[in-house]
Every structure is written in structure tokens, then in C-alpha cells.
Amino acid sequence: MLSRFSDVLQTAADVLAPPASRLEDFQYHWKMIIHFYQNYDDCNKIHIEDTRIPHHFHQMLQLIVDEEKEQQGGTVGPCLEAVVQRSICWLDALTALAAADRPPGARSLALTTGTALLRRTRQPFVNSAHVFRPLQRMLIQCNENPASPTEREEVELLLTLCGLVRKEPGLANIFTTPFVEDKSSLLSIPEDIQKLIPLKSKVQMPKKNPLFEVEMMPNPMRNISIVRTNSKDDSAVTKSSSSIADDNASCKSQKTVYEDNDKFLLIDLLLSYLNSADNQVVLRACEGIMIVSSLPEDDIANLVTSCSPVCETIIDKLAEKYKSIPPHTDPNDVDHLNITWAYVAQDFGDKGYNKFNGYRELTSFFSWLDYCDTLMKECHPCIAAHLSRTFRAQFLESAGELALGGAGSAGGARSATLAAALLAKCLRVVDSQELINEFSNWLVGEGEMSEWPLLLSLINNCLTEDHDLTLETLRFFETIIEKGTEHSINRLVLSRVCSRGYYAPQPLLEEDERDRLNDLSLARERERNREAMKQLQHEDHINEQINDILQHEGVDTKEQPDMENIHRVINSFLLLLPRAVLSDPVGADYEHYIHDAQRHYQLWLEITSTFSWPTEQGDNTASSTHSYDSRPEADIHLDEAFRPLHRTIDKDTWTTDNEHTKDNDTRDKTECFSQKLIIRSRDVTSSVAEDFDEGPFFRMLFKLLSEMHLRPYQVNLHLTSIISKLALMPHLYLHEYLLNPMLPTTKKTQTLFKTLQDLAKKLTMEIPRIKNYKKVIENTRLQLMSEDPSYDESGDHNQLVESLIVLEEFCKELAAIAFVKYQHGMHMHR
Amino acid sequence: MAYAYLFKYIIIGDTGVGKSCLLLQFTDKRFQPVHDLTIGVEFGARMITIDGKQIKLQIWDTAGQEAFRSITRSYYRGAAGALLVYDITRRDTFNHLTTWLEDARQHSNSNMVIMLIGNKSDLESRREVKKEEGEAFAREHGLVFMETSAKTAANVEEAFINTAKEIYEKIQEGVFDINNEANGIKIGPQHSTGGGASGAGGAGAGAAGGGCC
Numbered sequence A: 001m002l003s004r005f006s007d008v009l010q011t012a013a014d015v016l017a018p019p020a021s022r023l024e025d026f027q028y029h030w031k032m033i034i035h036f037y038q039n040y041d042d043c044n045k046i047h048i049e050d051t052r053i054p055h056h057f058h059q060m061l062q063l064i065v066d067e068e069k070e071q072q073g074g075t076v077g078p079c080l081e082a083v084v085q086r087s088i089c090w091l092d093a094l095t096a097l098a099a100a101d102r103p104p105g106a107r108s109l110a111l112t113t114g115t116a117l118l119r120r121t122r123q124p125f126v127n128s129a130h131v132f133r134p135l136q137r138m139l140i141q142c143n144e145n146p147a148s149p150t151e152r153e154e155v156e157l158l159l160t161l162c163g164l165v166r167k168e169p170g171l172a173n174i175f176t177t178p179f180v181e182d183k184s185s186l187l188s189i190p191e192d193i194q195k196l197i198p199l200k201s202k203v204q205m206p207k208k209n210p211l212f213e214v215e216m217m218p219n220p221m222r223n224i225s226i227v228r229t230n231s232k233d234d235s236a237v238t239k240s241s242s243s244i245a246d247d248n249a250s251c252k253s254q255k256t257v258y259e260d261n262d263k264f265l266l267i268d269l270l271l272s273y274l275n276s277a278d279n280q281v282v283l284r285a286c287e288g289i290m291i292v293s294s295l296p297e298d299d300i301a302n303l304v305t306s307c308s309p310v311c312e313t314i315i316d317k318l319a320e321k322y323k324s325i326p327p328h329t330d331p332n333d334v335d336h337l338n339i340t341w342a343y344v345a346q347d348f349g350d351k352g353y354n355k356f357n358g359y360r361e362l363t364s365f366f367s368w369l370d371y372c373d374t375l376m377k378e379c380h381p382c383i384a385a386h387l388s389r390t391f392r393a394q395f396l397e398s399a400g401e402l403a404l405g406g407a408g409s410a411g412g413a414r415s416a417t418l419a420a421a422l423l424a425k426c427l428r429v430v431d432s433q434e435l436i437n438e439f440s441n442w443l444v445g446e447g448e449m450s451e452w453p454l455l456l457s458l459i460n461n462c463l464t465e466d467h468d469l470t471l472e473t474l475r476f477f478e479t480i481i482e483k484g485t486e487h488s489i490n491r492l493v494l495s496r497v498c499s500r501g502y503y504a505p506q507p508l509l510e511e512d513e514r515d516r517l518n519d520l521s522l523a524r525e526r527e528r529n530r531e532a533m534k535q536l537q538h539e540d541h542i543n544e545q546i547n548d549i550l551q552h553e554g555v556d557t558k559e560q561p562d563m564e565n566i567h568r569v570i571n572s573f574l575l576l577l578p579r580a581v582l583s584d585p586v587g588a589d590y591e592h593y594i595h596d597a598q599r600h601y602q603l604w605l606e607i608t609s610t611f612s613w614p615t616e617q618g619d620n621t622a623s624s625t626h627s628y629d630s631r632p633e634a635d636i637h638l639d640e641a642f643r644p645l646h647r648t649i650d651k652d653t654w655t656t657d658n659e660h661t662k663d664n665d666t667r668d669k670t671e672c673f674s675q676k677l678i679i680r681s682r683d684v685t686s687s688v689a690e691d692f693d694e695g696p697f698f699r700m701l702f703k704l705l706s707e708m709h710l711r712p713y714q715v716n717l718h719l720t721s722i723i724s725k726l727a728l729m730p731h732l733y734l735h736e737y738l739l740n741p742m743l744p745t746t747k748k749t750q751t752l753f754k755t756l757q758d759l760a761k762k763l764t765m766e767i768p769r770i771k772n773y774k775k776v777i778e779n780t781r782l783q784l785m786s787e788d789p790s791y792d793e794s795g796d797h798n799q800l801v802e803s804l805i806v807l808e809e810f811c812k813e814l815a816a817i818a819f820v821k822y823q824h825g826m827h828m829h830r
Numbered sequence B: 001m002a003y004a005y006l007f008k009y010i011i012i013g014d015t016g017v018g019k020s021c022l023l024l025q026f027t028d029k030r031f032q033p034v035h036d037l038t039i040g041v042e043f044g045a046r047m048i049t050i051d052g053k054q055i056k057l058q059i060w061d062t063a064g065q066e067a068f069r070s071i072t073r074s075y076y077r078g079a080a081g082a083l084l085v086y087d088i089t090r091r092d093t094f095n096h097l098t099t100w101l102e103d104a105r106q107h108s109n110s111n112m113v114i115m116l117i118g119n120k121s122d123l124e125s126r127r128e129v130k131k132e133e134g135e136a137f138a139r140e141h142g143l144v145f146m147e148t149s150a151k152t153a154a155n156v157e158e159a160f161i162n163t164a165k166e167i168y169e170k171i172q173e174g175v176f177d178i179n180n181e182a183n184g185i186k187i188g189p190q191h192s193t194g195g196g197a198s199g200a201g202g203a204g205a206g207a208a209g210g211g212c213c
């Protein structure tokens, strides 16, 4: 009442007296506050919002903002100067109120007022001891007090301080332990203010506050500064406020080595809010960490990694969220999620939104992962390196490995399936290169060890009888390839292929082999088969179509030297299955496959452009020779050149393959080809055609491929999708290994084409035994095309026929890929 | 409350141009003269009706200061609409539009609808950027344009609603894939589609996959 009355008196006085200056106004509001507290009685249960205090605070803030607008060149105005000089101990009062919460609600008001002062003024002089000491004291109030009613206000203040540090990195010193001098002086509130706002009980040392977990040195070092400041900032401060910058935090002498005990309190305090139940609070803490971590100063980055457990805490939280995903979550639900950090806070508010088992936990986990990923991309490289190492050690190796590896144990298959789905999704969504690298290295291994245990257990998971596990693990591999790094693709795919050990010309068999392939494997059946005529027509039709496509795509059938060969490659794939069992003999969709392949090949060229692969990308000239080899027909071309050369092996021209690939267009094509051929023939003769070990990954792929008829359609789709991705890769040897049906190998060496041939043979024999098989094929195709989800769920599937259709389409796709790569080669060499 | 769609918006532009005030005017229909520096993202939401359909706008108000760009950037993702704001009384805020636009295009999805807003149209006497200049910039970069006042509320509703209309049209035309939440659009609970598309579409290969037809 009294305060209102004096306000009225003042208003009355204003009418009579000349208008007061801003400082007088400011002093007036301060006096009113003092007056209020002098007369305040704790028994009076009034809430602060029902007093005039908020009004006075607001007015004081406004006066400071207004005067700053008029201030020239960053000089300090009289109101703010009074605060900074402590002639008006407003900041100390705010600190005392935040501690005492008198009257109820004062704590929240004090925190928001402090925050507003820092946010609304352009130059709050935090460098000055009279400003930063109260702020440090106020920080003591911002410790993790579970479900503190003022946690939002607390974390806003912390975020604001992060913002100040972001703009003036030297201020970070204020929030490190060496600078927080001793706890007793920090806890004590200046006498004058204490008298005014007595604390009911003595301020207790908050238990969980990181400020007090530090053993302070008995003789606190004065004048130290962990973060160097650039002198430019300092001079700006001194110039504008020489009178008040006497105890300037960022002007202190330099110290860039920390003691073991040093702590970066600002970050530590923020970390304590990450466990809040209030998403908005967590969000603010995350933002604060990101703002400070993204500073370009090395000193700050070192402070963050060496003096705070930020990386460990963040990754621990990721692992914790991962572990809390319910084991019965449906792996299919994982894939559809699209979650970014910060968003969760809002999303949970949208009640009635579709939810499924585990939705909440999944959302929380992937949102946190996105935060880690975003932080990785934005933060200082030192922090990123530390964070990614922690990610691997504390998340991938502890949480991930356990679940993936346990497929053999009881219930293990289920958890391995979910783990594969989750980790595949993780890899799919992460975007920062460091995280992708850590992920890849974890999966495929590093160093010399070639058979990486984790990789082997993943491969084994694909080969179990559990189709769900196979499916999710295949999808994981698909992601590993899509997000492949040079290292991971080398390890997973190329480690064997790059020796070209599969290549074994068989001079004696060659004619036979060639004949067989040229006759497109069906010569004998053709004679017996009643469909012989139709098959012939079909082959003619396919040939015509290929010609059409080649012409349409601008490849002139007459002018290109290697036309024959690409034609043969395409033919081998398209005529793998006899017409009688084709579900789509017309093959109306080649064009579509070609366009898809063009698009995807372009992507792969971009992805691998930085890889040091022996590909066309490595070459800068169109006439360079070995790029020719990357075209599917290269070897046929070579083989044709082979016979005459074979008889005249000249040991002097022997060079290693390596030298050869480095060799640039100094020689003409024929010469280079002949050299390579000589090497190959030597290889063959010296190591009498050893069978090629394709390695565990290809072995698994080929095995699944040869057993397509035993597995569900979805598994086969992903399997073929992986192989076509590999076939798209612009790698010399991988290319010929997968896409050259005429590749000479030893009998037992497994290749893609041989596997497909075996499968085709099996299907061609089995399928005609089905009653009314043509109709069944036709119906199955229609059903698969309809993408009717009820078909997927119905138990009535003819896996045999489904796998036939997958094979049929897969062959079209491979033909298209071979063609597109050929076409690209042609364009490059024009 | 039930809604047919939810659109995510972001508000971007230099500090002090009135982004937070525009949001407050739109959601609370009031104007706040003090400028509280925005550091972290602030959320606002309001329901609007387009074509008889309830649409919930979820609006993300961001920090304009360069120092906080690291967090702002990550909020662009998954926005269906953006209000790019400058202050007609400060030419520098207009000059920075290109940088903002580049940033937005780089970090958001390509279909995002961007509305250019010249704010503080009530301060005609202090105008530094002509309306025609705003229009020309918008035309050049394919944006929608409006001048608003967060103080008098002039055109504020229109700015938010016209952006939503534009997005809605894109949905009708099939430009936005509404099943992909990365586009910043969510289908409300009343619309829920039956048990998610089966995995068939995901694989590049095979009969029913993206390969044929």
C-alpha cells in the first residue's frame, strides 16, 4: 500500500516540478524498491506479482534501454553507469532476490530481469567485476535442482551468457574455476544488500552444483585467463568505459594451460539441464552448448573438451536413449520416422498424433542423434574429433555391438533385427562426415585385420533362416554402401576384387566358351523346345529393341567400334531367361531402367570422384587408355587382341599392373592393351589358375542370390538392389567382375553372371512344373505391380514365381547399367 | 484441436527487423515495443482455415544475429514455408537478403515457399527501401512479397495465410510429398492413412520397385 501511495505522491510531484532526468527516474524506482523491502514483512503472504516490484524493475530496464539508444559510440549512459559503478546495487539485489525468493516469485522475476538486462542492452559491461560477480552469484542459483519451478528462467539466463561468450570469447574466463575465486566470497552477498534483503536461512552450498565440486586452491591465482582475448575487443571496452573496466576480466594476463581442476562452469551448468523433463529447458541447454562449441577460438574448444565432460555426457545420453527403445518395437516403424532435434519439444505437445509402440522412445533417440549430428557439423574441429571418438566408443561399441552380435542367443535374433534397423537408420540420417567415418570404420574395421568380427557377424546374420533378420541386415548393408566412404567400400567390396584374382583366361576353353555365350546358352534346348520359333523371334525382337535404344540414346551402331561387345553384354542379361517363363516378354520398360541407371550412375560418379580408384575419373584425358578398360567390352576387346599377342610374349615389356594403371596416355591404345594382356597371361601361367576367393561379403550375396526362390520377395528386392548399386560403381575391376558375362575365370570362381545363370536354370526347370504356370506368372506379376499392401500380408505367396520376376527385372536393370556405363565411356572419349 | 495439415514455418532475417513482433502479432494479436534479443528458437502456433480445411501453423522464430547462425541453420530443415523479413527503415537489412536467401536455399528443402516481407510499413516517414525495390527483388528470386506492420497488424494475417495458401496449392499440384515429413508438412490425425506404405517402393530394383511402369 505504502509503495503505491508514494508512487502517487511522486506522480503528483512530477506535475509540479520540472521533468526529472532519466537518472532521477532511475534512482526513484530504486528507492521505491528499497522502501518496499525496508517495510516488508515475511508474514505477509503476498506474491511478487501483486507488488509494484515488477513494475519498478521494468521501468529501470526501459530507462537503460532508452538511454542506450541516445548514447553515442558505445559510451555508457548514467543509469547503466550507476549500476556498473555499484552506486545503485541493482545487480546485487537481483542476486539476493534469486537466492531468497522474497516475496514468493521474486526468484523468477530476478532471473528474468537479469536475463532481459543482458539481452536488451547492447553493451552490458560484463567485463566489470561489479557486473560479473553478481552474475556468478546468480549462476549458483542455476544448478540442476530437479523440477525447479524456475528452471526455464535459469536456463534462459545461461543461454544468454553463452550468447555473450559467443560474441566476446574472453568472457568465458568468468565462467571457469580459476576465475571464480573462492566460494565463500562468492556465496556471500554484500552486507548492504543482505541487510536489506535478509536471507531466511543461511545460503547453503548447493549439493549438485558443479561450482562446488571443485577443490579450490588455497591461494587462488589472481590475474589468470584461460582464454586469450584479442586486444581489439579489449581496447573497445577500455575506450568506452575506462572508468569502470578496472577489474576487467578479459584484460588479465594470459594462461592457456589448465590445471586438472579447472572447469568450464558455464557448460557444466548447462549439462545439468539436459535431464530436465521439460523439453524447452533441454532445448535451451542444447542451444547454449552449440553456441559456445561453435566458436572458432581454439582456446574455447580446448576448454570445452578438456575442462568439461560435454562430449561424454551427450553421447552417454544417446546410448541411454538407445537402450530405452522397447525391444518389441517394430523395425518397420523405424524407417518412416523423420525427426529433427528441437522438433520433439513441439511434437509431444500434439496430442492425438498417431503413435505406435516405442514412438516416444524412438523420437527421443533420433532427435538426440540429430542434435549430435548437427553439433558435429557446427562445432570446432577439436570438439568434433573428440565427440566422434566418444560416439564410437560409448555408443557404437557399447550399445550397438552388443545387440548386433547376439543373434545366436535366445531372443537374440529379434534384438539383432531391431538393432540392424536402428543402426541402419542412424547411418542413413547422419550427415556429418566424421560421424559417417566413425560409423564406417566401426563396421568394416581398420588397420591390417582383414576379417573384422563385427562385419562377419553381420554377414552371418544375413544367412540365417530368420527372414526378418536377413531383411534388416541387408538394408543395413545397403545403407553402408549408400553412405560408403572410400575406406568402407574398399574393405567391404573391393578388398579381393581389386587384385583381379578372378581373371583367368583359359585359352583352350575359350572357343567353346565363346560359342556357348554367343549362342546365348540355349542352343540345344532351342532344338527341342516347341517354343523354339517364338524364342528366336523373341531374340530378334530384343536385338531390335537394343538397336533402337542405342540409336535413340545417340549411339550410332555403325560408327562405334565396340558396338558388338556392348550388344553382347546386354544380350547376355536380357536373354538369360527363356521367353517361355518371362512375365513381361515385351520388355516395355527398358527405357525406364536406363533413365534410372543414368541418374544413379551420375550420383556414384559424384560420390566417388574423390576416391583414388582406377576409373575414368582418375584420368584427365579422353584418350587415356585404361579408362577404356572400365567399359564392359574392354576385355572382349582385349581378348580379341589377345591371340596374336599371346604367341609373342616379350618379357621386356612386362610391367606391374600398378605401374600400368599409373601409366598415362603416352602410349597408344594397342600398346597398352598388349602390355596388360601380357601381364595377365603371365599371372595365369605362373599361378596355374587358382580359384578366386570372392570374400565373405560377395559369398553371402551370391549365396542369397542363388537361393532367391527360398526367400521372400522383400529380401530379394533388397538383395538385388545392393548388387545393382555395386554394379553402378565406377571401379574398373568391380565393373568387369559384376558386369562382364564373358569374363574368363576358372571353373570354380564364382561370379555374378554364373550365379544368375544357375538360378535361371533352376527356375526354368522348376517353374514349368507348376500347374498352369503361365497364368500364375502373369497373376503374380500383376499382384506385385499393384503394390497392394494386403498382398504383402497374405500368406499365399508363390516365392518361386516371385523370385523369377525379381530375376527378370534384375536382368533388365543390369543390362541398363552396363549400357549406361558404356554410353558414359563413349561420351568421355569422343 | 484436430487439423488436416500441419505446416512448419521459419522466420528469418536480420536482427531487429521485427520477426518476433510479427510472430506475436499473428499468434497473440498484440504488439510489444521492447526488443528482446532472440537467441534460441521460439515457437508459436496458430490454426487457420484454407479451403474449408483446418491447418495448424507451427512457426519457428529464429535469431537474426550472425553469432547465432550455427543454431539457426539447423532449424531450416523440414520447413514448408519461410518468412524472410527486412526492415523498410533500414537499408542494410534489405542488402543482406541475398545472404539469407542463399543460406535458406542451402539448408532447406527446395520446395519451401518463401515470402519476402518488408516490415514496419507504419514508419513511412523513415522509409529507406521503396516498395518497388522489394517487389523487384521478390520477382527476381521467385518469392511472394508483402509489406507489413507488426505494430498496426497491417498485412500480418495475410502474410502468414498467403504463404499457407501457396503451400496448400503446391500440395494440390502434387509438388510436395506430404508423406515425407522432411517437407515440413504433417497430415493431421483426422487424415491418418492406413498402416504406412509397404517397403516395396523403397528398393530401386525389382518388379514392383521404382524400376518399371
Ligand SMILES: Nc1nc2c(ncn2[C@@H]2O[C@H](COP(=O)(O)OP(=O)(O)O)[C@@H](O)[C@H]2O)c(=O)[nH]1
Pocket: B013, B014, B015, B016, B017, B018, B019, B020, B021, B022, B032, B033, B034, B035, B036, B037, B038, B064, B119, B120, B121, B122, B123, B148, B149, B150, B151, B152
Ligand atoms: N514501428 C514498428 N516497430 C516495429 C515493428 N515490428 C517490430 N518493431 C520494433 O522493432 C524492434 C525489433 O523487433 P523484434 O521483433 O524484436 O525483431 P527481431 O530481432 O527481428 O525479432 C522492437 O523494438 C519492435 O518494437 C513494426 O512493424 N513497426
Ligand SMILES: [Mg+2]
Pocket: B019, B020, B021, B036, B037, B038, B061, B062, B063
Ligand atoms: Mg527476435
